Amino acid sequence: MRHRATLLTVVTALLATTAFLAVDRAADRAADRERPHTGQPAIQRGELDLRRPGRLVFRSLAWGPQRDRLATVPLTAPGGPRTAAPRDCLRFHAAAGTGICLRKKSGVIPGHEAVLLDARGRAVRHFPVPGIPTRARVSPSGRLVAWTVFVSGDSYAGGAFSTRTAVYDTRTGTLHDTLEDFTVLVNGRRHQAVDHNFWGVTFAADDNTYYATLGTGGRTYLVRGDLARRSLTTVRENAECPSLSPDGTRIAFKKRIRPQGADAPWRLYVLDLRSGRETPLAERASVDDQALWLDGRTLLYALPGDFGADLWSVPANGGGHPRKEVASAVSPAVTGPVSASAPAGTAASRGSTAR
Known part of the structure; x- marks a missing residue:
């Protein structure tokens, strides 16, 4: 015992x-x-103000309890300490005090949803979405919002995927839940096909004209849309994820320069809508993102990084060099009016340095 x-x-x-x-x-x-990891930015908790000018808002990927939260930094110090708000997003964009947040939806049956945000980041309306979030945009006035999700597949590179793109009018409450219902003109002729896929909407200032990508028959097209007419017309082939410049005269896009499945298949270009001239940008890495106009002279985009992705900038005229602006970040938006010139302290005004 x-x-x-x-x-x-x-x-x-x-x-x-x-x-x-x-x-x-x-x-x-x-x-x-x-604790912040080595090389990670300092983060403090705070509130979100989408009307405060001179700020960059993005999904923070810095490791820690604030990961995936919306965070803000001054445009004059994008690499400095960030303020994280209590709002999780997978994809995000904002303009004129309106935000759109694509996020995971909790509950008995998990899924995803699009959440319309007011200027303080508060949810105004929820929309269920049928797939994985990939793109989000708000018109310059804040009236129109668009989002794209993958219905099946998880990469453009696979070649077999399906998307669903919706546009919502915050003023009238009209929801166009899929652009696939719109009339499509390819090279001036009406085109009907079961494999129509649209993604990457960008809006003009008139809250009617927009641009997007059409994928069909193994090809991609830049299309110009007319929301009132519910129509889309091809502009040129091999142009994806368009982003309209603040003055409405140029479109940044990614162009496929190698076959599907190849390494580094895309390169950033800028299209002059008046002359039709394409300008390759100084970024030589493959950019699988919808670039953002940081101002009238500079583009911001995501590249793979240590904690998921980093935000880089490059001049829109084809000169200069790429520059890392924000580590551990993705899905950016600029609050306040986007200037046609570069604000003091931004990448364009500092002058880019080689990678």
């Missing part, structure tokens, strides 16, 4: 020690998540 009692005491002590070590290690892991 004494031996059994001694054995029971030893076993109990071992179990208690094991439990203590497990709890201690768990606490260390939790504390590690709270």
Whole structure:
């Protein structure tokens, strides 16, 4: 009996020690998540103001408890400390105090949703979406919002994917839940096909004209849309993820320069809508993103990084060099009016440096 009692005491002590070590290690892991990792930006908690001028808003990918939250930095110091708001998004964009957030939806049946945000980042309306978020845009006035999701597949590179793109009018409450219902003209002729896929909407200032990508028959087209007429017309072939410049005269896009499945298949270009001239940009890495006009002279886009992605900038005239602007970030938007010139302190005004 004494031996059994001694054995029971030893076993109990071992179990208690094991439990203590497990709890201690768990606490260390939790504390590690709270601490910023080496090279990660300092983050403080705060509120979101989509009308405050001179700010860059994005989904923060910095490791820790604020990962995937919307964060802001001054345009004059994009690489500095960031302020994170209590709003999780996978894809995001904003303009004129209106935001659109594509996020995971919790519940008994998990999924995704598009959330319309007011200037303070508060949810105004929720829309269920039938797939994985990939693109989001708001018109310059804040009236129109668009989003794209993958209905099947998870990469453009695979060649077999399906998208669904919706446009919502915040003023009238009209939801166009898929652009596939619109009339499509390819080279001036009406085109009907079961494989129509649209993605990457960008809006003009008139809240009627927009541009997007059409994929059909193994080809991609830049298309110009007329929301009132519910129509889309091809502009040119091999142009994806368009982004209209602040003055409405140029479109940044990614152009496929290598076959599907090849490494580095895309390169950033800028199209002059008046002359039809294409200008390749100085960024030589493959950019699988819908670039953002940081101002009238500079583009911002995501490239793969240590914690998911980083934001880089490059001049829109084909000169200069790429420059990393924000580490551990994706899906950016500029608050306040977007200037046709570069604000003091931004990449364009500082002058880019080589990677």
